[in-house]
Amino acid sequence: MYVKKQLFYFLLVIILSLLSACVSNVRSIKYDSDLKLETTEGYLLLAVETNVDLKSIHILGAKNIKLNRSDLLKGSNYILVDMPAGDYRIDKITMSSWLGYQYVKLDEEYWSFTIQPGVISYAGHVNVKSSIWSATGYFELNNKSSYALEYMEQEFPNIMANRTLVYEGPGEDGFLDFIDQRFMGGNVE
Amino acid sequence: MKFITGFLILCVSIGTAAKVIPVNELFLSPSASSYLLNDAGNLIVGKFTDENGQGYLEIIDVKTHQSYKAVTYSKKDDESIRSFFWIDNNHVYLMFRKKRNDKGMIVQIKDKSGKIETTANTIKASGLVLGPVKDEQDKIWLMRTNPEEEELTINAVNVDNLLNNNFSETRTFPFLMEDAIAYMPDADGNIRFAISVNETDVLIWYFDSDNSKWIEFYSINKKSDTFTPLGTLENGKIAVLSNEITDKVAVMEFDINTQRYGEVLFEHEKYDLISAALDSEGELSQVSYFDHGQWKTQYFSDQGIEFSSIFSNKYPQLQHALTSQSPRYAVALAFSSNDPGAFYLIDKHKKKVKELKRLYPNINPAEMIRSKSFRIKSRNQDDLEIIFTPGNKKYHNQTLIVMPHGGPVGARDLAVFDQQTQFLANRGYSVLKVNFSGSSGFGKRHLDKGVAQFGRRIEQDLTDAVQFIESKYNFKYKCAAGASYGGYSAVMLIATHPEEYDCAVAAFGIYDLPMLFNASNWKILEEYRATVEAVVGKESKDLLAYSPVYFANKIQDPILLLAGEEDDRAPIEHSNRMKYVLKKLNKPFEYLFYEKTGHGHPNWYGDWHEALLTDDFLRRTLKIPPIEGNNLDNYIDEIMLLADSFSFEDNVKNDDKKSIYYLRIAAERRHPRALFNLGAHYHRGDGVKKDINQAIRYYKQASDESYSKASYRIYEIYSEGKYVEKNVEQAHKYLKIAGMQGHKEALDLAWERSCSAKTNFFDLQSCFQLTKKLDTKKYEVKIRLMVAGLIEPEQLSKSQRKELFRFLKDTMNVKLERDVQVFVVGEGIQINDNYQSYLSSQAIPDVAMDKDNAYIIEFRILDNEQKKGSASKDVKGQEWHHPVIVSWNILDENETISNDRRISNTKLYIGNDDIKLKYVLTSEKDFVPGKYELKVESLSGKVLLTKQFKLSELPESS
Structure with a gap:
């Protein structure tokens, strides 16, 4: 009986270690220097507009990541990270309220996006409206491609010189392709 | 006589038209609402809010026209009356709101011998x-x-x-x-x-x-069609307003059991009905609709016809609706394109109409512009109604503003009072509004013609209307302006007709039609897409051809883009895309995205701002000079509103450069605060290169215009010596100016300095001037101290003393010439703070005092004519009556005042009350054995009282 219990705890520690290893804490790229990405990698650009400080946002997919408080302060935040290409979804948003930390699990169907290899995939602007007195709030993933474009041009001109910004958020939108073709000399297939 | 009358009319006409209506007098909420008769027709209830935000539910006696305030509320305290109605002839129910909390109340009305009494109680x-x-x-x-x-x-x-x-x-x-x-x-x-x-x-x-x-x-x-139940008909079926089986919204018979429509009770040939009513017998009594944008009510009852006829005879130019009726009286709400409206009482017996309350008491219809309505045939053979408002003749700027409405399907324009139209027309712009394909009020077929016609049939209709108006009137300039769909349409009109238009103002618009289907993870859902599709048409790449973001290169004319950052209906992304491409293409454009603003402004301030910004943009773009002249003050106030909007906390993002632009306009016209703010920009280097000399130059100009903050700022600059060489004289000069201009800190300091003979800044004339600026009641004690300080020995020359007394006499109403006496009420030693223990009428020539003991004297000042005992009563309440100067001194061996051993400053007392003075030994240091003297003098130098006491050393304790 004692051996069984020991084995149980041992396995539990192993599983928890594996689980925690599955979710990487990531922070937004700060320096405007294009990374040498593998052919199976791309950049993710996600914006978070929130009226309260958020604790974290979990994103699951080809790589599981967690965006942390320092990138999720009240106001507008842009997060640029290099990631393996593939399908992703924003899984949950954790906020602090008067009850302590509360998280909201998001519906996969409405919070999915793709990271394309070799380009900057803009997944949208996560809009959070909540208050510290509330354990929930209003959440929406908005298409604000032009704001994302202005941000990248302003803050990461070197990366933008090498990479194309593409829209991978909800629905279909040809605006960034149009801009690339019309003003950046890109080719749209 | 005819000539004189005609001349007077001309004068009135020109005089009234000459006034520019301030934006904040035009865009505001109505003061009056919902005036209703009771069934008996003897009382009217209504709600009115005055310009200070004080509101009340009023009861009006129909016979006497006397008004009674039944319940009051204050907007400042976040109070309002949400709704009210007559319960019966003597009771009104109302919903009172305070800070989002509602409570029901009942007003009971009693007629006591012809006088109305109202009692309001909260419902438990x-x-x-x-x-x-x-x-x-x-x-x-x-x-x-x-x-x-x-x-x-x-x-x-x-x-x-x-x-x-x-x-x-x-x-x-x-x-x-x-x-x-x-x-x-x-x-x-x-x-x-x-x-x-x-x-x-x-x-x-x-x-x-x-x-x-x-x-x-x-x-x-x-059902998406109109379906509004009206009541039960005589035959037991119900009457409904519906357009389910008709093109126009009509009054239909509807059988509830079979769910089928019956007879069409009333259908207008051209227009949808807006409302209808049945009488108590279940018969149709009236229908209403908009004809050429004007409210029309057709009455079928004899009573309705008679009331309406009496009103129309008196005010044929007003559109009216009867809000309530009794057999003899009716209340009507009447308005027009140039009249925001009023409630009227109609007396059928006397055939008289009396105005009860105006919705906007400060708006004079004679100063507003009347709209004209036309019906035209479009290129697509549709009948279109258009509403044209000519610009104020006095300020006519030969500019046509084509103003498409929002929607576009299901909205419309009316020929009723519209603040935005009147704002533009008052300032000389002519405004054209068009009920194009898709506008409501003209039946379903007309409505459907607007579906999926973004940038197509709708803009064709607008263009046909413009051609019609241009065939009747001449314009030098033409701009398109609108909000929501109107913003889109404005941009489409100038993009597709660049030669014909000169500019566009596009507010809260949409410019990328495919994005309407892809704006967010919720807006890609089928339910939402279906609502978009019902207006825009199916999502397809064809929509790109009608999305100005994708052909902005065709735009030649300047655009002002306005938007709300929190707009959910026309997301800000549309405007930002437009801004992005216009910037990339180096097109002439300006933009302002309002913070904390959705699909329209959350408060009137936003509307004022948008209107003024639009006017400014149009004038700059078309090179139309601003309206100044007699309206200079208003013009500068409005310019300052714009300047401030870019500097302070509001819904407009701060922008130093824009603020400075408007400040310069106002500063050129010597606006004091504008001059000061410009100086501050140069002082801090905000929006301009830091330049202290420019800052001082603007501060001095502001100071010249009596702006006290500017004068004080110059004082600070010269006295600190941080930015320029320290200059004490200049600093003091501007300190005095600031004080004279009413700057509180400056006044206090300049006054203290100028009135103190012991400082280098002492200047008796400045002292007098600054003293006059003081609140003499608040500063009375300080002024007395000041005067006492001045009249101390060797402070003033003889002539200066005279000047001082003259000033006190002339300015402070001090009675110097009256001879007074001092009467001692009591005198003694106070031991251990025992207040009562001191009194003694005996003189105390020689006392021994310990620490914390006090010598106390109490005296009263009297006129010579006054009797002892009545003095207090006689002089009480009079300021600066019988002033006396009191000084405590130590005498030297020769019984003269020893200047180097003076024990307190001279003080000035006034004889309003008994005066109690005490000399307290608060420390060992004070204990100086010797002869002490208290001297009381009149201002003219007459010694009124001297009291001496000798302070001896305490006997050593054994």
């Missing part, structure tokens, strides 16, 4: 008031949860029981539905309608009182 019973009960005096329907059975009930409760939460003898409506969420009475006061919700539908139910059963007759989700 909780529940939702549904409306008055038919034919039952002072009863209303209340829906509530019965606390005993915890079930929903509807009770017919009388006023007293409602106020006292007493339901012991109330009648209950027994036919409640199981799943209804709301009930409504009909116009006759019978519970007639209920609403229930199931998984897919919102259902409306009708109560068949003959058979005592509820019948489902309408599902909100099933």
